[in-house]
Amino acid sequence: MAATVEQGKGIGVAALRKEDRKFLTGRGRYVDDLKLPGMLHMAIVRSQFPHAAITGIETSAAMAMPGVTAVLTGDDLEFAAGVPCASNPTGQMVHPTRPPLAKGRVRHVGEPIAVVIAADRYTARDAADAVEVGYAELPAVLGVEAALADGAPRVHEELDSNVGLVLAHRTDGVDEAFARADVVCEATIRNQRLIHVPIETRGVVADWNPASDELVVTSSTQVPHFLRTFLAIVCGVSEAKVRAIAPDVGGGFGAKLNAYAEEFIAAAASRKVGAPVKWIEERSEAMLATCHGRAQIAHMSLAATKDGKVLGMRAHYVQDYGSYLQMLTPLISQLTFLMSPGAYAIPEVDVKVTNVYTNTVPTDALRGAGRPEATHAIERSMDMLAGELGMSRTEIRRRNFPSEFPFTSAIGLQYDSGDYGKTLDRLLELSDDRETFARRREEAAARGKLLGRGLSTWVEVCGFVPSDVARNALGLTPGGWESSTVRMHPTGKATVITGTSPHGQGHATSWSQIVETELGVPFDDVEVIHGDTAFAPYGLGTYGSRSLAVGGTAVHLAATKVRDKARLVAAQMLEASPDDLDFSGGVFAVKGSPDKRTTIQEVAFRAWQAFGMPEGVTPGLDETVFFDPPNCVFPFGAHGCEVEVDRDTGKVEITSYIAVDDCGNVVNPMIVDGQVHGGVVHGIGQALYEEAEYDSGGQLVTGTLVDYLIPSAADVPHIETHRTVTPSPTNPLGVKGIGEAGTIASTPAVVSAVCDAVGARDLDMPLQPMKVWDAIQKGGAR
Amino acid sequence: MIPREFAYERPESVADAAGLLRSHGDGARVLAGGHSLLPMMKLRLAAPETLVDIGGISSLRGITDAGSYFEIGALTRHADLAGSDLLGLACPVLASAAAGIGDPQVRNRGTIGGSLAQADPHGDLPAVLVALDGEVTAEGPDGTRTIPARDLFRGFLTTSLAADEILTAVRVPKAPHSTYVKFNRRAQDWAIAGVAAVVDGDSARIALTGVGAAPVRAEAAERAFWGGNAAEAAARAADGLDPPSDAAGSADYRRHLARVLTLRALEEAIGG
Known part of the structure; x- marks a missing residue:
């Protein structure tokens, strides 16, 4: 029997991160070093x-x-x-x-x-x-209302006004949808300005x-x-x-x-x-x-039947660009625009984004980049619609999930694969039933705590981006492909050169796992080179939860190409036909004659020697692949959050957090869990703590970490992570991105829970204690 | 985050330190744990010409049980206060306040003397010292004097210490029925409001953090407490207060917090 890699660390294994030794021992090498x-x-x-x-x-x-x-x-x-x-x-x-x-x-x-x-x-x-x-x-322009006011001073004299761009999309039947609706639910939902703080x-x-x-x-x-x-x-x-x-x-987080x-x-x-x-x-x-993020206001309107079917949506977003365009500033609210219907099959839409200049630092991508804004607006709106219809927040969602995939939204995006009901079902299985929760809520009330729970059913678009989509749909200068080289050395070790540029994501580990799976070269024999233009042919970098779906696929394809060439060399070495070789665990063996075998390492040595190469086969095992994805990927999930609010102070404590995510196939479950943890904490930061504020004189008043609060380890709850697996048809690995998912999902889930606790329809973020206490006073909370 | 140039001195005795302060005049500042002064220097909000680091004066560190009171060296770290079984039993208001200051790094470096001398209105220890009716020892070129808590805190970041005086020791009475209740947004933040409560039989001493330029005695609440009425005391805790209004809390919210936290503190102190 052919040898297999013992205790392999291929795709699907929670391998410890090979880059962590240097980071944990303080031996990382940063710019300042x-x-x-x-x-x-x-x-x-x-x-x-x-x-x-x-x-x-x-x-x-x-x-x-x-x-x-x-x-x-x-x-x-x-x-x-x-x-x-x-x-x-x-x-x-x-x-x-x-x-x-x-x-x-x-x-x-x-x-x-x-x-x-x-x-x-x-x-x-x-x-x-x-x-x-x-x-x-x-005269300075501060805030989007001031920017849009009649006679407002202009940030840029070369422009006619402070409006930098308007995007609009309207389906034909939207007025009719609103006309025949039983209920129209309106809300203004604010995504505050945030700072990345890497x-x-x-x-x-x-x-x-x-x-x-x-x-x-x-x-x-x-x-x-x-x-x-x-x-x-x-x-x-x-x-x-x-x-x-x-x-x-x-x-980085986009900064x-x-x-x-x-x-x-x-x-x-x-x-x-x-x-x-x-x-x-x-x-x-x-x-x-450094650029800021978010700074967007959404004016949302949902038209629905009394049994909770959403017929139409009007969404008007106003985005604060800040003073200039950074590299991708206009893309951010464009992504909000594209994902405005969220996880719901809303047949008719009227969506508009007005983007304005103000005399503040430019805004650009911040973890999630446009999708958290869209998700928060639609998720809060669905909660409010459920409230107006007297329907549960889970049921209203379930009634509006797409029933078939691929699903094309009214905006025109094709969601590649999904089963939104499945993640919601799993979340409900993991959560207390209504009766148990109601009993715990009463017990909590007796000790001055208001219990609430909330959820979000999120979907995002990531894995940026097919190059023609980049041009035609997004108006980007570059395409969205990625490159990778897989190189076998004479001694049988492998180097991966990737165009992705990790800054915490663990690519050295995940890319090694892909190579071990494809080539049978042990995980520890694979080195990953990234982040240097002298090595990679070109790379588009790491952002938008793209690295695995696009860059990881390029690694997979380059390794496959190495394997295909190695098969030809191995066949020559074994005096067999390439089609007669089995390949498993790094070993080529002649079908039916398992003793006639050679390893990928031996093949690499022979290819370097180039002795007796097959006709038309060049020396070396060194392949480069450029991969341009045919579509984006659409990970999704259901997050549930439970909070205790101190009735007398308004302080929020998150007592339970359950994430059920579906990012397709998983290369390293530990890394995926870590990304979800970090993402959820980042989203909790927006919900509870963070806000960049300028005063009326245009000075940033949250200029230190005493004033701009990010969650610390002491402030975040235990986070439970669960998964369903719906592979993506977009790439051969069947994977989707996960780096931004937690951030996109958690912000509305936390706000949903706090609103549930205090009996508020909605609350502006961040939910600092004073604001929540005010809501309790006004709301006559239970 | 880059301070201006400064000179650095590390004297080995209080007398040497006081002498350095006198010779350098207004340009010198005492450095203890450095967790207030150094951030201000990095932000260039403070630019002393000379830092007189008293960290090498080992006699200034430690907690001594002196019978009815504790004598605490000025360089005693917050972590030492928080971890002291002696204080935990006989002066829990001090131990509990210290346990909630900043984060572990701050508690491992910050000192009781530094915190009191800094007199930040959102700092926890000034109110604790006032509630305990404690006192501090100040040493300068002209000798040593004792300053009671009520005379120490003069306003925003201001104490009655002279520029060439060094706070060397803190004396607090034993107060087994006492506690500190702090309210903040995140674990490591400054207090939005805090209450130090010291109960002794029928009477209580209550001091508030974060509701004025300096710690505030809640005298109306103390009078209302007579006989052990925590609820009545709490209802009067904001009487006469003129708290600041900022992003963390309006004046009204802080008055409300003063009442809520006073009730919690008194109930805990009585129970303790």
Whole structure:
């Protein structure tokens, strides 16, 4: 019998993460660990005002400080283009220009105005404080209502108004649906502005070699290849001379799915001063100047029959873009638009998104990126509709789930596969029945606690994205494929080069599992290289829960191609026909003659020797595949949350959380559980704690982690994770994304539970105790 | 998150430390656990020219049972207070307040003396000291003096300590029927409001955190408590209060919390 890999770590095994040893022992290598000879440090002078003309920049005091090499303003650094935006949903949208360093005008507090290059970080910061900027304040636009008001000052004079883009889609029968409805349920639902708060802030080391004119940029990014392309465009240099590296990256959540002004400035500054330049973002800078997320208001209206069938939906979203377009700013509310009906077969829709500029930091992708907004709006609306109809929140959902898959929504998206009733059934099996819950609720009331429970039945679109969909439906500059190389070495080990760029997701582990399954090369013999444009042919990076469905599939296909070639070489070695070989556990064996066998490692050695290769077969076992998915994937699930609210203070405690998710086939169940845990906690953060706030003067008042609250380990509940498995037909692995699922699902589930506890129809997030206590006072809670 | 340049001194005696404070004048600040001062320096909200780190003065650390009271060195960490069986039994208000300060990292570095000298209106220990009617020892170039709690806290981040005085010790009476109840949004946050309650037979001393620029004695509640009436006391806990209004809590909400938390604290203290 052919040998098999003992105690294998192939697909489906909860293998411990091979990258964790370095992280857990403090041996990760992040941008700030990089120290180059002669390296200088950059500090940034940022706008103090939300909207102002710059009347002068006095740099002499800073220049006079010992250790200062240069003080550079927008007049000192030349760029071939502005900070890029790669999203134009209609193709007609005007992208306002934004120089990396402000030229004459600033449009949000924190916008870069000048930089100091100095011998160390401390000197750089001191000198930056010594730069005096003259401002002539201009009227600032704060909040979407102010942006849309008649006579509002304009954020961008080159545009006719503060409206950057309107997207609309309307089916023919929507008015008729509302006319014949028994009930119309209306609500305004707010997704507050959020900040990402990765543990590692942004950081970059730019090293422009004056001799070779080559530029190496090491950056804490999710998208090194995009960064390289944009560095070439913005800095006006050959892309062939640019190398971008994402070293170990300490979290992103979308904040690093971008090409930022600071990255271009560091590169240009390095060229100007002729030395490597490092910039490490301070935490308070990260709050102030890294893109924010969410900041969307939804005006929802559902038309339904009295037995709970939703006939039509009107949804009007107003998105705050902030002051400029970052890389994917317009895409975010477009994704809300596309997922507006959520998990429900709503036949008629009238959906509109109005996107406006304000004098705040730009908004862009934040874990879930448009889908949490859509999900929260539709899930809260379904709860409210259930309340108006006197129907249970589970039943109203069940009556509106699609009955067949693939399902094409009224927006036109084709949901690849699903069984939404199954995850809901599983959630209900795992939850207390009505009578038990009612009894516990009474017991809790006796000790001053209001019990409530809530749910969400979520679906999202991820696995971005078929390239023609990227162009035709989304208006993106790049496509959505991914690349991978699988290379067998002469000694039988394997290297995977992936275009994905993990920053916490565990790709080294999961990609090794895929290779072990396809090639029988043991998990520990596989090395995964990522995040360096010098290695991968090109990679689109890690975001939008795409890496496994697109990048993992590319790994699978490259490994398959290696195996197919190895079969030809093995057949020659075994003097058999390729069709007569069985392959299992890394061993080729002649059918019916199991003693005639050779291993994939032996084949790799022979292919390297290239002795006696079959006719037409080239040396080596080294295959590269580009995979362009035929569709996105649509993971889904049902999350249930139980809360205890302190009747006298309004404080919410989550006492139970059950997640039932379906992300298709699972490569590593432990990693999937971890993604769900992190995602759920992130969504709890939005529901209970987080809100980025500007005051009436346009100053960010939540500029530190004392004011911007993210959940800590002490504040989050035990999270139960369960799964159903409905494979995706979109890729050969049958997988779907899971990185954003928990975030998308948990926010509405928590709000649903708190509203249930206090007897409120809806509550604006975050649900801080004072607000919940107010609701109890007003609601006459049970 | 990058402080301005500063000089650093690490004296080995209180006398040396006081001398350094005097010679450096207003530009010097005492560094104890560093969990208030260092963040302010990193945000450039504070920029002392010289830090006088008293962390090397080992005589300033420890809890001594002195019969009817405890003598506690100023450098005693919150974690030491929280983990002290002595305090847990004989002065639970102090142990319970310390156990709820910040997170484990903060409790492992932060000190009782630093917390009292910082006098943050949302800090927990000032109200505890007021409720206990405790006192602190201050040492300076001109000698040593005792400052009772009622005279120590003067307002927002302000105490009656002179610039060249160092808070070296804290004395609190034993108070077995006492507790601290804190209300915040997350486990490690500053108090939105907090109540220190010390019950002694028919009387109680009650002090509130987070409802003024300094800890506030709830005197009307104390009078109403006479004889052990916790509910009546709680109803009067917000009398005369003028609490701040901010994102965490309106003035009305804080008044409400003062009443709710006072009831909880008194019931727990009586039960304890």
